[in-house]
Amino acid sequence: MAEQATTVEEVCDFVRSTQHVRVMGGGSKDNLSREPTLCVGGLSGLIEYQPDEFTFTALAGTPVAQIEEVLAEHGQYLPFDPPLSKSGATLGGTLASGLSGPGRFRYGGVRDFVISCRMVTGAGEIIRGGAKVVKNAAGFDIPKLLVGSLGCFGVLIDLSFKVFPKASATATLKVETGGVSAAVDAMHQLTHQPLDLCALDFDREGVLCLRVGGLAASLPERLQRLRTLLTGLGTIEQVDDDAAIWAAAGEFSWVPPGARLLKIPIVPGSIARIEQSLQNSRIDPPRRYSVGGNVLWLSWRSEDRWEQLPEFELGGLVLCGDAPVRWMGHWQDNVFFQRLKTIFDPDGKF
């Protein structure tokens, strides 16, 4: 049974008195928060938000959805589209798992928007990193270090982010290119051009989703130009509910219930090889290429052999589903990581 913490003091006391600390926030990534010893979902709430400053500070257990709602009231948003927000993802969990959604394509990921943090280290001390201003070059960038750290350096208490004004209008074009390879070719034609695309994703059928956003009056013209560029690449359709399809992408609604979901960082140049491996093995797992071919979201069913992933040179973070590991990769072997770990977590609690 996990301890419930609702105050910073409780977190400090718990860390000081416990040998094994595994934190859970909202539990939206069940494989990452398996067997928690400390639940920080109660450490929740917006601490500071000044809309004209375009920054906010909130406790780490605050649901992302709650933040998004407050920001939206002021026409602002987190441009990296934090995934799983409708499933209860917290701000801290999003940062600790290093997750960014389709919007990462345009302005950057969670790493590019976090500006400050407070955390409890393995020694039970509270430390702060960064500053609550949008530009800061003083001291070590501890907030960035924590991105993707999966709780191995400490327990997050609060986080500050910078935010952006939300486009007053957005629209999405779907292009049926016929297959992944055609979608990749189309993507390469687009990503070089000054189109200001907010997001560029495609699925295993080669259906390319392109999102544009901006001021309402000029959007139709931009869409028309995009259509002209896309001529000959496949059937083009403007989706009716633009927000809904990206929200669905952010919730991974295409993943079969109970299936494992992996985040696999890739470079666009490796997509052909990945597709070849999958085809050769006659496994056709549900999958979606996101962030202009920089992330492969892969659903791996329980009947598919786990060992095949490394054979295909695929590794990453296993967010959901019953999996033998939390991640596949060797970042813990990195000497720089190991040296940092001795300071943040001297007794190996995290």
Add this chain to the structure above:
Amino acid sequence: MHDPFLQALGGIVPEERLLLGQAELLPYESDGLTAFRAKPRAVVLAESAEEVIQIVKTCHAHDVPFLARGSGTSLSGGSVPVEDGVVIALNRMNNILDYCPIFRSMVIEPGVITAQVTQRASEDGLYYAPDPSSGPVCTVGGNVAFNSGGAHCLKYGMTSNHILALKVVLPDGEVTTFGTASLEGVGPDLTGMFVGSEGLFGIALEITVRLLPVAETFYTVIAAYDTLERAGKAVAMLVASGLLPGAIEIMDRLVMEAAHAAVGVEYPSRAEAVLIVELEGPTEEVAEEKVQLQQILKESGAFEINPAKNEQERLMIWKGRKSAFSAAGRLSPDFIVQDGVVPRSRLGEALVEIQKISNKYNIRVANVFHAGDGNLHPLILYDGRQAGLYERAEECATEIMRLCIALGGSITGEHGVGLEKLVFLKEMYGPEDTLFMHRIRDAVDSARLANRGKMLASAEAPALFSHGLHPLEKQGIIFRN
């Protein structure tokens, strides 16, 4: 050469690339912040990553402090040598190792000049977003060490936001890599932690940078105001409006005069301050945004609004802005430049306070800001040849820095702590958080060899401060007037 350490260095590079003579070492004694200098024991001109690794290992074996140096443009004293330490000069490591336009990334050596990344990528319609004013001179390695900024951070962030992967040598000679060419990763963001560590974590040997498509259309405008404060308030209005310009900059009267004298840019004659705003994006969108922008500028009290009519005029606006630091030499024989940050909504307040501080010390302060980020750049003007003036200028600078801390900002937005702001890091973060940073450094570099004495003040840091003329000025090699 009887010194076994120097002998060991001589075994790594040929004699002509190991500088030991006084005259040869002189140019390396100082950097862009000319108030500080120190004598290195040797300068090694490295030509390959392997040489750098061997040099670092040798330094570690002989317990000799070292630092890497690119073009020496640091404005915080970050590349001032450690007294009696080794300077590893990286300018010759200036190769582009891999360039993949289709994937919008480039792998470069640390000595590549920042502006050259964009130059190379521009034939493919791409560019490297970080644009420090020293871009035509400074190196990407230095930008990585100090997380350099520039005029376009508002929309695109600082250097850190554009570094995908690094190969580095840690202070004891161990080599490791962080990140990949992918925009995303798994595990802690070690790349992000290394960038901005001011050389304390070692030296970047290979840098993978992210490139962006060049915007289709730019709309750059100069808006004139009768007071600096009004220009500051206009920034808050612009930020709050929901527009996301590529850049919002402020220059005051003094800086305009200097820039006019230096590069001939004309500014509205009655203006006490000008705002430079640059919109960028798809043509249709910029056309719509500029109507909104003009409206806001009018409402904010701008008495003249001059858009650049063509690319040449736009580049001239930027030339004037980016010349500000070097042009300040025309206003005063010496100046201290700071880069503190305040919350953007308190910019107007900060400007009023700076004016008060300037009056109090009877020291002229010229102002040029990356205003959209709340990043101030007060130029504190003084004549170092007059007794007591440097000290007064420093007190004035100190007070401005404390103002930034008091307003909830940062002591540095882009120049780094270096030598200049050593004592202020603790004021900003408090004793516990600063101590924690010391412990992090000690875990990575237990011998404290890498750029010792920068960012983190330490008891054993050599007293190397000295003021006055740049060594090259003393020699009669360079002049400022």
